[in-house]
Amino acid sequence: MRLDKFVANNSSFSRSQVRTLIKARRLAVNGTTPSSPATKLTETDQVTLDGSVLQAQSAVYLMLNKPLGYVCANQDSEHPTVIDLVTSQQLMAPNLVSDLQIVGRLDIDTTGLVLLTTDGHWNHRVSSPNSVCGKRYRVECAEPISDTDLATLEAGILLRNESRKTRPANIQRLSPTSAEITIYEGMYHQVKRMFAATGNKVIALHRLAIGAINLDKSLEEGSARMLSDSEIHGFN
Known part of the structure; x- marks a missing residue:
């Protein structure tokens, strides 16, 4: 990470103010005044401002x-x-x-x-x-979802403009026109396109889970x- 970004993330100063802090010798990296706001930091570098160590804020x-x-x-x-x-x-x-x-x-x-x-x-x-992370959705369709459609979606289906079938999905029908489906990849508009490939249309789509x-x-x-x-x- 650049020095100016680190300082902005972990103090009240903006990135544009870091050059002024350097000129005033208020900033130090491992005890030495850096030459530029663009100085690259490693995980082991210690940054001090007016002699106090700047602690990296936890990830969100x-x-x-x-x-x-x-x-x-x-x-x-x-x-x-x-x-x-x-x-x-x-x-x-x-x-x-x-x-x-x-x-x-x-x-x-x-x-x-x-x-x-x-x-x-x-x-x-x-x-x-490579993570093969399942994403689970609740789907509402315009037309009833047949047993044949369920079997086709579970096995994998070839989508328009794609060269291979989708990975096998887990699907459970909730009502004649609704289902929960878990997919294990992220093709563009995948769930909508999967149901479109069976001749149906998704009219509402709600994501319930990503992985666990x-x-x-x-x-x-x-x-x-x-x-x-x-x-x-x-x-x-």
Whole structure:
């Protein structure tokens, strides 16, 4: 991490003020005045400000119950974002909000569980294709879901413009037109496209779980909370 970003994340000073701090010899890295705000830090480097050690703030891990109409983006000129929801609840230091990464994005018309973190390594563990992390959804379709459709979706189905079938899915019918489905990959609009390939149409989609993390039933739509230690370490 760059020195100026580290200082901004862990003090009241902005990145643009770090150069002034260096010139005033108020900042030191391992006891030596750095030459540039762009100085690269390692995990073992010690940064001091006015002689006091700057401690790195702990990484942030959140779950959000995403409502309709919000986009999974850090910024958007046309729609409100999931970051707007997190910011409004003041769950974390304001200077860390810009470092939030969205783990497993949802479409604007899809609701439910979204994970966010400032820990890039954790994000990779959860979202990497090699993790084979199950994502469970509740689906409402326009037409009844037949036994043949269930068997086809469970076995894997070839989607339009794809060269291979989807991985086998777990699916349970809840009513003639609704089901819970768990998929183990992240193709573009995958659940909607899977049902479209059977001749059906998804009219409502809600994510219930990512891996072992279930959407907290007490979490109101639009609300977020910190993940517990067991939820965080479930992906280690």
